[in-house]
Amino acid sequence: MSFQRFPLAALSAAILAGCAGMQPAGERVESAFVILGDDGMATARAITTAASCPAIQIDGKSAPMAVRSPLSPIPPRPQAGEAKDRPVAVSSPVQSCETPLPAGARSVLVAGRALPLPVPEPKRIVVIGDTGCRLKGKEFQDCNDPEAFPFARVAASAAAWKPDLVIHVGDFHYREDPCPADRPGCAGSPFGYGWDAWKADFFAPATTLLKAAPWVVARGNHENCARGGQGWWRFLDPRPLRPESSCDDPARDETGDYTDPYTVPLGGDAQLLVFDSANTSYRGFKPGDVRIEKYSDTYRKIEALSSKARHTIAVDHHPLYGFGATEDKKTGAISLFGGDAGLIQAFGAIQPRLLPANVDVLLSGHVHLWEQVSFSSDHPTQFVSGFAGTAEDIVPLPVRVAPGTTPAPGAIVESMSSWIDGFGFMTMERTGPQRWSVVIHDRDGKERNTCSVEGRRSHCALPQVPRMVQH
Numbered sequence: 001m002s003f004q005r006f007p008l009a010a011l012s013a014a015i016l017a018g019c020a021g022m023q024p025a026g027e028r029v030e031s032a033f034v035i036l037g038d039d040g041m042a043t044a045r046a047i048t049t050a051a052s053c054p055a056i057q058i059d060g061k062s063a064p065m066a067v068r069s070p071l072s073p074i075p076p077r078p079q080a081g082e083a084k085d086r087p088v089a090v091s092s093p094v095q096s097c098e099t100p101l102p103a104g105a106r107s108v109l110v111a112g113r114a115l116p117l118p119v120p121e122p123k124r125i126v127v128i129g130d131t132g133c134r135l136k137g138k139e140f141q142d143c144n145d146p147e148a149f150p151f152a153r154v155a156a157s158a159a160a161w162k163p164d165l166v167i168h169v170g171d172f173h174y175r176e177d178p179c180p181a182d183r184p185g186c187a188g189s190p191f192g193y194g195w196d197a198w199k200a201d202f203f204a205p206a207t208t209l210l211k212a213a214p215w216v217v218a219r220g221n222h223e224n225c226a227r228g229g230q231g232w233w234r235f236l237d238p239r240p241l242r243p244e245s246s247c248d249d250p251a252r253d254e255t256g257d258y259t260d261p262y263t264v265p266l267g268g269d270a271q272l273l274v275f276d277s278a279n280t281s282y283r284g285f286k287p288g289d290v291r292i293e294k295y296s297d298t299y300r301k302i303e304a305l306s307s308k309a310r311h312t313i314a315v316d317h318h319p320l321y322g323f324g325a326t327e328d329k330k331t332g333a334i335s336l337f338g339g340d341a342g343l344i345q346a347f348g349a350i351q352p353r354l355l356p357a358n359v360d361v362l363l364s365g366h367v368h369l370w371e372q373v374s375f376s377s378d379h380p381t382q383f384v385s386g387f388a389g390t391a392e393d394i395v396p397l398p399v400r401v402a403p404g405t406t407p408a409p410g411a412i413v414e415s416m417s418s419w420i421d422g423f424g425f426m427t428m429e430r431t432g433p434q435r436w437s438v439v440i441h442d443r444d445g446k447e448r449n450t451c452s453v454e455g456r457r458s459h460c461a462l463p464q465v466p467r468m469v470q471h
């Protein structure tokens with residue numbers, strides 16, 4: 001639905017008048033799920049169009065959920081830059097509700113739906129990223145075509161694998177501009193940063209996977225304050241929502257654009273270490289840019305947290321040790337780009353390896369493909385799992401790179417593997433204290449590649465998964 005021609009106040013009033021009191025509160029819960037945060041603490045979240053939060057039943061005891069953000073349309077921010085002439089999308093009002101879950105809870109119900117609960121030692125992990133349907137600038141994905149936007153199918157296949165935990169490496173929200181009149185493939189799609197776009201892009205297609213396991217969510221650049229940050233804070237960030245960090249007020253973006261890293265224990269002296277790279281820049285930072293200090297601070301906190309477990313798997317959106325490829329349209333020449341100049345600048349000034357010594361693996365997204373890179377130097381294995389829904393990159397990565405070609409200063413590539421133009425998800429199954437069996441699945445859950453991880457080294461069966469036409 002597209003609301004751009006209606007005045008905001010009139011539209012909100014119409015929606016409220018049309019919906020109020022029509023359905024029981026439980027039936028107006030749009031989504032219910034569990035997010036893990038600091039030290040693995042689990043929080044139940046519910047998003048509802050009702051005026052009050054639903055009740056939550058924990059081990060048979062019922063209590064109302066707390067309001068995280070009250071019933072309201074997400075207020076449009078002043079538009080600047082390239083978005084200045086974009087029609088303002090006014091969105092349906094929703095309320096975000098939450099309840100911290102006590103450790104050891106055995107049964108949790110919200111609006112009659114059982115929520116998935118964390119296990120002490122998660123051994124089966126799904127990794128997805130870059131899941132939304134791109135509507136921006138000159139790139140319009142056919143969101144109405146499940147072949148062109150297969151995230152719902154990817155999510156259902158990943159749920160059928162029965163994970164203990166799901167990791168989303170960021171970029172949830174992609175429906176920024178209205179679908180052009182001459183593009184029937186996305187006709188009628190909601191757009192902008194309100195609930196309707198969030199629901200169509202993420203919460204509706206992710207339903208099966210949100211039911212399957214608790215989630216760990218990394219923040220992508222699509223969720224910085226200037227883009228989907230308001231929805232990020234209302235619905236997904238595991239931390240408390242404070243007015244100054246909500247991204248509603250651009251004057252406070254210096255607060256809302258950054259969050260502190262945290263760990264999620266995996267048991268057996270292993271942990272996830274999640275950090276927020278949403279507002280970095282591949283161009284790097286000019287002297288005096290506030291982001292130098294912000295990401296230096298992030299690094300110092302990562303370093304302190306990394307010592308909590310021997311085997312640390314870092315999770316963020318931007319790959320530090322991965323490659324992307326671009327093709328020169330005139331000559332057809334392919335060039336590789338690597339790392340992230342902003343994070344390399346800020347982290348690298350403190351630690352040339354970019355991450356602390358006991359970080360063995362980095363899970364990221366941002367590049368719309370699946371990729372693995374392992375190093376003969378002491379750098380962590382990089383996995384890029386950005387192939388779950390957003391239109392894929394189609395410029396191939398090589399089977400190997402020329403000596404000296406590196407995504408990060410001092411990193412020496414030993415082996416790499418990739419899959420372009422194929423939608424799916426990655427799974428990790430723990431097979432030892434520092435060992436993981438990794439499988440790359442297509443959208444139907446079929447195996448396309450396998451890898452083994454031992455500490456910071458990894459190796460995959462195929463250096464390049466063949467491209468195929470999927471039907």
Ligand SMILES: [Fe+2]
Pocket residue numbers: 170171220221222317365366367
């Ligand atoms: Fe991204």
